[in-house]
Amino acid sequence: YAEVPRDIPEWTSTFILKGSNISTLQRDAFMTNGTELEMTTLSLSYNGIQAIEPYAFLGLSRLHLLDLSHNQLEFISSRAFHGLPELRSLYLNYSILPAATTQLSDALNTQSLRNLHRLELAGNTLTFIPLQRLDIYNLHALVLINNSIESIGRENVTSLYQQRRIRVYLSLNPFRCSCELEAFYYWLKNSSQCPDAGRLLCSEPEAKRGIPVEKLREEEVDCMNENLEAVSYVFLGIVLALIGVVFLMVLYLNRGGIKRWLNNIREACRDQMEVYHYRYEQDSDPRLANVAV
Missing domain, CATH: 3.80.10.10 (Ribonuclease Inhibitor)
Structure with a gap:
């Protein structure tokens, strides 16, 4: 049919x-x-x-x-x-x-x-x-x-x-x-x-x-638990971002102090190198043995 x-x-x-x-x-x-x-x-x-x-x-x-x-x-x-x-x-x-x-x-x-x-x-x-x-x-x-x-x-x-x-x-x-x-x-x-x-x-x-x-x-x-977990991850991300911003701001505001600190290190290294160089010359030249540093 x-x-x-x-x-x-x-x-x-x-x-x-x-x-x-x-x-x-x-x-x-x-x-x-x-x-x-x-x-x-x-x-x-x-x-x-x-x-x-x-x-x-x-x-x-x-x-x-x-x-x-x-x-x-x-x-x-x-x-x-x-x-x-x-x-x-x-x-x-x-x-x-x-x-x-x-x-x-x-x-x-x-x-x-x-x-x-x-x-x-x-x-x-x-x-x-x-x-x-x-x-x-x-x-x-x-x-x-x-x-x-x-x-x-x-x-x-x-x-x-x-x-x-x-x-x-x-x-x-x-x-x-x-x-x-x-x-x-x-x-x-x-x-x-x-x-x-x-x-x-x-x-x-x-x-x-x-x-x-x-x-x-x-x-x-549990939808409430799932929502809270999502919110907690978002909050953690915001906190980490704020910490990063604060750190960058501290670096920016203290860039003068950091520069001075780096200059001091460079000066100290240069003085030490001069001492090593003079001692090398002293050891090489007996005439300088009785000269005080």
Whole structure:
């Protein structure tokens, strides 16, 4: 098929469509003679789907599970998942191309998914959690494994604290273990909401690569400590610069005294050389032996 077939029997309970090279899910793709389908499962994985148009799943008001994994989504309408009030599980693993990342966030921000329990977004090179608000769902599991998330912001951490029923899976993400990770670090240490917490590893900086995030020391993610350390280095640099300036000023103001000191040394050296020269002549000429120096 090049598109979703429209002659689906209205009594369908499970619909699996694999390897059909579908490029677009169009509006009303699952409407059959104006009758709502009573599906419980719909799988459209491995189809090469590139776009989901508005209301593509209209007519599946009783659908419980939707699997769109392993596709190539470049476009997702903000109304792509409208009309799915009973959806419990949504699988979008290895499907979201970079162009559709921000569109995904808008598409998921809909009241139609208010009963969503499980959302899987593994392997999509996401750099952030694409859920604008966690409180509009009934999420129990959020799978973000194997993405490109380097940090979880304070705002997301606050939402996770508030939605304690959620379990978030975050392994195989390249976390940057700097003080930007502070709020997330303390959430990880004090919460049981991340079942794979022990598998979260630092990717940067190089000195911390491979270290489990939860094994970091508190001072390593303490922004206040990091800022104070930076300030101390700046202050030390200023102090050394001031010392150098004072030293140069002392040299400049005392250049006359230094000159006199150098002249005195030169005069003393010259007098001593004259004494050595006279003694040499005295030793060479016996007539000068009885002359006192």
